[in-house]
Amino acid sequence: MLSVRELEAYYGRAHILSGVGLEVARGEVVVLLGRNGAGKSTTLKAIMGLVRPAGGTVTFQGRRIERLAPHAIARLGLGYVPEDRRVFPSLSVAENLEVGRQPPRAGRPVWTPEAIFELFPNLAELRGRPAGRISGGEQQMLTIGRTLMGNPALLLLDEPSEGLAPVIVEQMAATIRALKAEGLAVLLSEQNLRFATEVADRATIIEKGRIRYRGAMADLAADEEVRRAYLTV
Ligand SMILES: Nc1ncnc2c1ncn2[C@@H]1O[C@H](COP(=O)(O)OP(=O)(O)OP(=O)(O)O)[C@@H](O)[C@H]1O
């Protein structure tokens, strides 16, 4: 469904991504793991067109997208939730969802606010409240819900577990499994290996802008040497 090949990216003259490649198949959850500054967010931004790749290709559902603008990429069915989880603070929870609404598209799950409130029951009770007055974890869920309102076929999530209380991390893991069950493909970045183990089918490890490992999540979870080399501090 998504195929990234030989991706190169720079910030100014700093070479950030070197030959990054990864694949996400239909209905699959893939995690991009790596330490702080490894290039996880840059990879997701380059896929989404927010960082213009200097080389390489990004193919989504058979279409080359590496030269398209972010809004055009979104329209093709890629949903992106950045790590800074911005909500519109003065709009209500329900209004924040409406901001993300896009027309339904054939072959993709169709989301309504009611379906999103089923996915995130906490948000249902808060639907009338200004989004600036809900917790950080609830805001994280709201940004995911708002992105789902665009009816994406593939969701890019940048560190969805970051900064969440343990009980909310568990809810987030359950949510990602539920999205997979709805037929959505997910590419997420993470540093939390335990969370990744709970949600991902396959793992890719990035270090200093290069891919160091690819494998089944279960194999990585059992491979202490790789984990120690690229993940733990
Ligand atoms: N806007 C920017 N301008 C210049 N350098 C940047 C910019 N954003 C990120 N970088 C640098 O690019 C490298 C990769 O950053 P990136 O944000 O992709 O890492 P990351 O894996 O997402 O890290 P984290 O886990 O901290 O979110 C880092 O060295 C970072 O300092």
Ligand SMILES: [Mg+2]
């Ligand atoms: Mg990041």
